[in-house]
Amino acid sequence: MNSSTQMAVTATARRTPAERFRRQSRSRLFRADLLTVLAWSSVAFAVALWLADGGAAGFSTLAGSFTALGIVAGLAGMDLVLLMLLLAARLPVIDGAVGHDRALEFHRKLGKPSLYLLLAHGILIAIGYGMADGLDPFSELVALWVLVPDMWLAIVSVGLFIAVVATSLVAVRRRFPYELWYAVHLLTYAAVLTSIPHQFSVGGLFAEGTWQRWYWLAICIGTGAALAHYRFLEPLVATARHRLAVSRVVTEGPGVVSIELSGRHLDELAGNGGRFFVWRFLSPGAWWHPHPFSLSAEPVLFDSPGRGTLRITVRNLGRGSAQLARLTSGTRVAIEGPYGLFSTAARSRNRVVLIGAGIGITPIRALLESTPFEPGSATVILRGHSEQELYLGDEILELCRRRGATLFHLTGPRTAGGQSWLPESAVRSGHRLASYAPDIADADVYICGPSAWARSVIGEARAAGVPEEQIHNERFDW
Template sequence: MDPNVTALPRRFAPPRPAVTPRVAAKVWLSVFLAANVLLVTVFFVAGGLSDRPLISVGRLAGLYAAQAMAFQLLLVARLPWLDRRLGMDRLTALHRWTGFGLLWLLVTHVVFIVFGYAGLEDNTAAGELVSLANTLEGVLRAIVALVLILVVGAASARFARRRMAYETWHFVHLYTYAAVFLAFTHQIAIGQSFAGSPVARGYWWTLWLSAGTAVLAGRFVLPLWRNMRHRLQVAAVVPESPDTVSVYLTGRDLDRLPARAGQFFLWRFLTRDRWWQANPFSLSAAPDGRTLRLTAKAVGESSAKLRSLRVGTRVFAEGPYGAFTTIHQQRPNALLVAGGVGVTPIRALLEDIAGHVVVLYRARTPEDAVLLPELQKLAKTRGAVVHVLVGPKDQAGPHGPVLGPESLYALVPDIVERDVFVCGPPGMTSAVLRSVRQLGVAGVQVHAERFSLAA
């Protein structure tokens, strides 16, 4: 640090609880799921087993599938308590794997039920499926629900997801709600636990109503209420580089908006040609209660059009989202690692994070290092150290790859005693995470979040 710079007094993080917020959320979700699985199993056994093992397995798979659907609704509800602790990327990953588990449970349910009844009726599997659809209420609806789930599952496969615009992918996922409704009516019509036990019926109604209420509150009521309250609009549009722009927003009672440095919103700019597009952009400055700022690079048509926004344009913002915040800080000091436009949440965190801070800013060229002047000015004010690492992604320094373990240790010898916050392109982020693991940084001290959206 420049000895001529007068640093602000170092701020230290308050004592952290023994159980981190992330661990608390994971434990809560695990206990919630395990308790519900146990209850469903008890209800299934109490309802009586079929003489045909195939039918019993099929029924149990169907009950677990119904439970997985309700759990999926909880994961996509974007509840603030969960999102602040786990982050949308982790919730999305859990949602994805739960979705594939749900798909296999539904397939198991259909296959075992059909083959079980086919053996009982001495019928072919195809003939039995047609017979069940024609004779039992709700079976046809269940078949339609399965087809919809299969379509959504296919759209969620990596090869398909990479070829689809977010808006298209999101629209396809809306069919999941129709599938959930159809599956629920099927369960009401012929589900054994509904028909045989008032206690089980009460449980299923409570579970489904709670899940539906969570989605309604998190995805619709809360965003609408916040936007009616704060009435965001564009206050200024400032070019930061030839392909990067900052958008400043104002509104009412922004001091009551529960946003933190490091979080992001889904922004909808209410113009004629883009009101239907929602884009995730991080806050590039810590919220001050008067304005919000986002900074975006023109990597697509939507972000490129930000430069043409007019002052006064109304904005509908969903959020704040993300666990990339100081509530997860475990150590008195921190290392912030940014890559490209990933500097935006890092720049905001530098205002809010406690203790002594080292910032590593990775950019391909000096021109790509957006927000660098204000990052350096802010670092000088609060006594932080900034290292700018410019060069191609395969660049090597005197200690090997510039973000390899040896290079990180050379730049930050006390790295194992710091929290590490990483934001940048997927390849860079993965490289840094591998390096800090090799250096022995504890997992609870490492924080990275990718912008993955649960449908």
């Protein structure tokens, strides 16, 4: 092999990881776009089926027009509710395309439109039926409640939807502990179940032999099956398969502990980088409290079948997490996941910049250990008020030395008013994010830390020319 051929082969080898990441990114973005098209198409398809079954005939009279508009609003509202459930079902196809936190963000955004459509459905139907019967809308609703067997369930369903949407508002949600909010949110399932009977028993909308009947039966059963499998069956199977138990609890700093767990088949959990799991520690007073934590290190394997240990690092941020420091050896652990896109699956470039603050440093440490990069093509930035807040800092330093990553420790207070994510000393010196990572515009940027701090970093990354698809930030707050 001559020198020119060797250089061509070497250049091709060097391009391979970058090309792989770009193909991976294009595929993920295509899947995200496809899911968006399918979601909105499902609403159009539901209305189109109704029109194909003669629904347009209802617009021939004024009363019929109100009734027809009410039916359209009900079909669209119910379709959005089922989409909401699928977005919260933790389907791998959705999680792998848009990430868990963005799926839940879309889920929340659909809450108000679906409620408004369902309310419009009830009001328009009452007006249309009332005009046909010579009654006012309120009297028509009372008549429907009394005379139609399943109608009371539909009205109860709307009331439940109102309760769920109202408690999902940010200002209201933050007043509740997570467990109470979650319990109220489970009413969504009750709301859907109580809404179904009247759809099939009132009028001929879903009459036997129509395409609409089979379509709605299919999507209702499919949605229910997806929820049952991914929200309940898979976590039970994973818990039984991995048999996780607490090995020991190690203090990492004030209010911060690492929990080491032993289990089986842990090789199946390796390589997940900063993706998170939902943990339930099956001890008195703690078993009912779910904790979304990332691994802070890749599993350490001992022998077949994947026996070994894994580790999470947590900070005391409330009553629930405070209990974890008192866990005893042998405590069994239930597990769900992994979830999210804070991992190599989100990579689109060969270069990578990892930025963490506070307890958000721990998934950065796991990602640093597992994501592939060439020596010199990774930058790690750790932010804390003091060196004590750079949790697992010694481990990260050793990983950077071994893998050839550039490491920056940025400590000290923020500027007055917290305008910048950087310490005040760096701001006074004129430093910006690009000062630490000059090639950041051609890198994947992973950011994990407190929400307000992360927004500041994201803003500066955008200002430095980093495209949106190269910025990766996973939120674990509810």
